[in-house]
Amino acid sequence: MEKSKKADTMFIGSMNDDLLQNILQRLPAKPFAFASCVNRSWNSVCNHILSRPKMVSAFSRNPHQLKAVEEALDKALSEPIRPDFVIANITCGNMQDTLSLITGRVGSRLPVIVTIVDGVLGKEACNDKAAEVNRFDHMHTSPSFFAVLLTIGYLPGIKVDVVPVIQAKESEAMIGDKFVMDIRNFVSEVSDHAAAPSCLMLFGEDTHATEPIIRKLDYAMPAETIIVGDQRGEFLHKRANELRNVELHKDESRVLACLIFARDRHRPVEAGRVQFHTAISRGVSSVDLRYKVANAIACLPRCPATLMTAKRIGEAEVLNGEQILDDIEENLLGNPLWEADPYIGVIKRRKYSVGLEQKPKIIASLVLHQVTGADEQYLTVKGAGIKTGDHFQVYIPDVKVAEASLSDVSSQLRNIMSKPNKHEVVGGFVFADSGRGDSFFGHPNADSSPFLENFPELRFGGVFCDGEIGRGLLVEEEETSSQRCLHVISSVYLIVSYACS
Numbered sequence: 001m002e003k004s005k006k007a008d009t010m011f012i013g014s015m016n017d018d019l020l021q022n023i024l025q026r027l028p029a030k031p032f033a034f035a036s037c038v039n040r041s042w043n044s045v046c047n048h049i050l051s052r053p054k055m056v057s058a059f060s061r062n063p064h065q066l067k068a069v070e071e072a073l074d075k076a077l078s079e080p081i082r083p084d085f086v087i088a089n090i091t092c093g094n095m096q097d098t099l100s101l102i103t104g105r106v107g108s109r110l111p112v113i114v115t116i117v118d119g120v121l122g123k124e125a126c127n128d129k130a131a132e133v134n135r136f137d138h139m140h141t142s143p144s145f146f147a148v149l150l151t152i153g154y155l156p157g158i159k160v161d162v163v164p165v166i167q168a169k170e171s172e173a174m175i176g177d178k179f180v181m182d183i184r185n186f187v188s189e190v191s192d193h194a195a196a197p198s199c200l201m202l203f204g205e206d207t208h209a210t211e212p213i214i215r216k217l218d219y220a221m222p223a224e225t226i227i228v229g230d231q232r233g234e235f236l237h238k239r240a241n242e243l244r245n246v247e248l249h250k251d252e253s254r255v256l257a258c259l260i261f262a263r264d265r266h267r268p269v270e271a272g273r274v275q276f277h278t279a280i281s282r283g284v285s286s287v288d289l290r291y292k293v294a295n296a297i298a299c300l301p302r303c304p305a306t307l308m309t310a311k312r313i314g315e316a317e318v319l320n321g322e323q324i325l326d327d328i329e330e331n332l333l334g335n336p337l338w339e340a341d342p343y344i345g346v347i348k349r350r351k352y353s354v355g356l357e358q359k360p361k362i363i364a365s366l367v368l369h370q371v372t373g374a375d376e377q378y379l380t381v382k383g384a385g386i387k388t389g390d391h392f393q394v395y396i397p398d399v400k401v402a403e404a405s406l407s408d409v410s411s412q413l414r415n416i417m418s419k420p421n422k423h424e425v426v427g428g429f430v431f432a433d434s435g436r437g438d439s440f441f442g443h444p445n446a447d448s449s450p451f452l453e454n455f456p457e458l459r460f461g462g463v464f465c466d467g468e469i470g471r472g473l474l475v476e477e478e479e480t481s482s483q484r485c486l487h488v489i490s491s492v493y494l495i496v497s498y499a500c501s
Helices: 002-013 018-024 029-035 039-051 065-076 095-106 168-191 209-221 321-331 399-417 449-453 475-480
Strands: 052-058 085-090 111-116 119-123 131-136 149-154 158-169 199-205 226-238 252-261 273-281 283-300 305-312 343-351 362-376 379-382 391-397 424-433 461-470 491-501
Touching: 018 039, 029 039, 029 362, 052 065, 052 461, 065 085, 065 095, 065 149, 085 095, 085 252, 095 111, 095 226, 111 305, 119 149, 119 424, 149 321, 149 461, 158 168, 158 226, 168 209, 168 252, 199 209, 199 283, 199 461, 209 226, 209 252, 209 343, 226 252, 226 273, 226 424, 226 491, 273 399, 283 321, 283 343, 321 362, 321 379, 399 424, 424 449, 461 491
Parallel strands: 052 424, 085 111, 199 226, 424 461
Antiparallel strands: 052 149, 085 149, 111 226, 119 131, 119 461, 158 252, 199 252, 226 461, 273 491, 283 305, 283 391, 305 379, 343 362, 343 391, 362 379, 424 491
């Protein structure tokens, strides 16, 4: 027995680095972590294997929640990786159970976000084939379906953590300023003094405070910071320095969780550079109907909404809800797109400032609100923040616009690979509107097509959500310089690339 152990040890010690690397790079994450602790030589080979970043996703539709989470974890951890963060998206079920299972597998010192979403897309853990699961496609066949998507990232040279927004009744007025300052403080701790965060992934709850905070963040962050996310959902979070998620106190509520990516000031000079990119596929077209809000009444219970009347631009007559809908229907008569619910795109000109800034800046932004009802008094639209005097235009979902836009996104992804320094795409994530998917396009995996066409081996992921977040200028409104970071019937793409030094 002793001779056999000695022979094994001599054989392991005699392996050259190429053979050792060929063996170690086939190991799952946990055995790989053990292997890196054998000796200095093995640790050096393991570090070489992990010299490039990774961001891998896998989803399972196993009806048993914990088994589904285990399957997705097994797949995501089936290759060498040292996790820097974990995102778990589930369609229903217990978020705390999911969080506990994840921390039990990857450790309690990682930032983790768990959210409830309308659906997931990506590659299935059981067969590596692209698929999607959308609540709206299953409403009549299986309304209680379950699916989970796990995304695990290893990004050397990037510091990652969660910055939450927890709202207390007495702090509502300053909550946006505090959120911005918390982000800036984290960046100043880990990056150069004047640095900005590279990327912010936002996961929000459907509260009346969510939209104004996102808008303030959009104002406060420099143009080079990528901002993507899901505006309305449910979430739990755990920061890197917390052993478990923090329990809320009485009168506190969750508003946003921000997964922040900032460059590490201690990144080795010879290391490559991780970069973040974004692209947006829009799915609405504008109708040549423009109005001015005559009266707006905010309703702010659990689901924010606005009651309104309006006037056609240049006219004095005030139209009630039914008259506005009749006006829209008359202009869309014979248009097959009229079957879908219309949206109003409101140009909101608001003053923004952070902290003690003395001169607030006026920013014009376009926000789309879904029309949910009308009567002889008011037009009812989803969401808050509309004021008397705001201008709006009518928009309708348009599959042809979406298909053309997907082609543009695919071209943008090809351009990333053609940049100097040989950019390699190492991860991708999609925030797709739950109104898209199979029922919208007439076939599955349309929102996955930019990744599948350009990077067929990439283990990307994504979610179907209600209120996708993504920075960008709206082409139709460029003459008014209207900024748009909250979208509908759109898909927002986050692409992570790596360029060697």
